[in-house]
Amino acid sequence: MIKNIYTLLLIALWAVATPVSASTPDLLKGANAIVNQEEKVFTVHSLSKGTTHVKRVVTIYNEHGNDHAKLYVHHDKLNKVDFIKGTSFDRNGKKIKNLKNSEIRNVSASSADNEVLDNRIMIAELTHQVYPYKVEFEYQTTSSNMLFYPTWIPLSNSKTSVAKATFQVIMPKGMTLRYRESNLKEKVHQWSTATHDLYSWEVSNLTPVESEPYAPHMLELLPMVRTAPSDFEVQGYKGNMDTWEAYGKWINQLNEGRDVLPEATKAKLQAMVAGIDDPVEKIKKVYQYLQSNTRYVSIQLGLGGWQPFEASFVDSKGYGDCKALTNYTKAMLQAVGIPSIYALVNGGSNERGVLTDFPSSQFNHVILSVPMKQDTLWLECTSQFESAGFSGSFTGDRHALLITPTGGKLVKTQEYTAKDNLQSRLATVKLDESGNAVAQVQTRYTGIAHEDHRDVIHNLSPEEQRKWLYRTISIPAFDLKSYAFDLKKGRMPEVNEKLELSLRQLATVSGKRMFLTPNLMNRWTTVPQNTGNRKYEVVRSSAYINVDTIVYEMPAGFALEFKPNDLSFSTAFGSFESKVTIDGRQVTYIRTLQMDKGRYKPEVYAAMVAFMNEVYKADQQQVVFVKSIQ
Secondary structure, three states: HHHHHHHHHHHOOOOOOOOOOOOOHHHHHOOOOEEEEEEEEEEEEEEOOOEEEEEEEEEOOHHHHHHHHHHEEEEOEEEEEEEEEEEEEOOOOOOEEEEOOHHHHEEOOOOOEEEEEEEEEEEOOOOOOOOOOEEEEEEEEOOOOOOOOOEEOOOOOEEEEEEEEEEEEEEEEEOOEEEEOOOOOOOEEEEEOOOEEEEEEEEEEEEOOOOOOOOHHHHHHHHEEEEEOOOOEEOOEEEOOOOOHHHHHHHHHHHOOOOOOOOEEEEEEHHHHHOOHHHHHHHHHHHHHHHHEEEEEEEEHHHHHOOOOOHHHHHHHOOOOOHHHHHHHHHHHOOOOOOOOOOOOEEOOOOOOOOOOOOOOOOEEEEEEOOOOOOOOEEOOOOOOOOOOOHHHOOOEEEEEEEEEEEEEEEEEOOOOOOOOOOEEEEEEEEEEOOOOOEEEEEEEEEHHHHHHHHHHEEEEEEEHHHHHHHOOOOOOEEHHHHHEEEOOOOOEEEEEEEEEEEOOOEEEEEEEEEOOOOOOOOOOOOOOOOOOOOEEEOOEEEOOOEEEEEEOOOOEEEEEEOOOOOOEEEOOOEEEEEEEOOOOOEEEEEEEOOOEEEEEEHHHHHHHHHHHHHHHHHOOEEEEOOOOO
């Protein structure tokens, strides 16, 4: 019966001889390529096995659409590629070539020296140099990792149109499909046979999705269907995903018995914290031991993508992936009497947030949660230099799934506010009559604002650090005489930076006048355009405060002719203040900018751009001095 259903779903989707130019004007507008037809069929055979079959026809109109002539199919120990087929046609529908098996490359998915993966990629390419041309790909994969069901995103490229695309899921009777639809005009079509339940989605005539400044994550805007199982099995481990609690219970199965440390290591840890009563100090000691004695290696082998190596393995080998190192740290803290919780999180500064209403495997990283009396301390166990308790932009302010003894529990990691992410600068600048200057600059960066400097300190040589400063210091013409960084670790870490600069033509001299823009290093040079009718919500994902205090010593013989008015304005997006004071030859400029994060209705975008324009204009204001006649 399943074979008959499958055959019906794969009835001919296109006519090979159809010229590639047969597309509507709406689909052609702004598109580098058009998906003429795509069909994706996911067939679940059992709790532990499923098959995905994809047929795709794309017309490519210029070189920017050539990515569609390349097919990438991932595979590993638990996901096998059954076959790949491909054919290309010229603009008249005449066949150019058939893809040969010998032309399909099979390469490692590893891109770093510290990765041990069985992930590989099959790459098929049918690129042609005369446009337009058409490519047809067909492939099938079989998976024994039923933790993951497919996500269907028919319109995945901002410069691609879709004439028609369909997605079908075939489930055996008695098994439940869970799904979540987004941005679809037509909902699921569902029907049944005596042996199977079938689900089908279809979209047509989709034009490119054009993003807007400060738009939501693209995955929020695209038509999409996410699917997930209720019951599943991976390499003998059965689980349920109907709730976060149930999913956490499955993770507990994988972790069970893997947190046992050698007795000698326990004794060493206990001796290390002997005499320390403060739990935080104990945690720091253990964390420092972790950083000094282990290193991160990404190990993704079969079930190892989700199951940590034993703590004893990490203890003897000195390396592990995020799961293994987190499990190891949990075991070490337990040895010194500190309970902690293994936690799944979606790591990355630009990752989409977890869909809390759709329990499923949405995580790519593991960290450790250490509950304290007043709050929670989070540990990033893969870093050899991170501060204990600092989540930062990689895992901060997002949902994590605590894997408690009773199952999964969603919580939020630490949020970093504008006050936490501070850049505070004090500079003294001495000008000469030609407008050149020397400057001493001290800047303090805290919270997320310190991360760039932290990475530079740990990853770059002194010469590379100097080059980085030349690239990042926002002064038109300068020489860096000296620099120094001081990193202070803590739950709110900071970097203190000292610079000695020689500045060329900092002020403009014209005749007897000298024009000085007092904002030395923190001017806004661009603002987003007001796009008129806004379609999407406005999302500001970062919050920070910048405070600049710049003290200028003017050359003798110059008197003030003009100074800008003090400014102060506040909006829902942030606030701005600037002030210039004159005391003899000393000019003091103080600028404070606070930008807040938030999500706003589309119609407020114009107001945000207006606010940013006011900041931009304020940053360009000048103080004018005139030389006294002797």
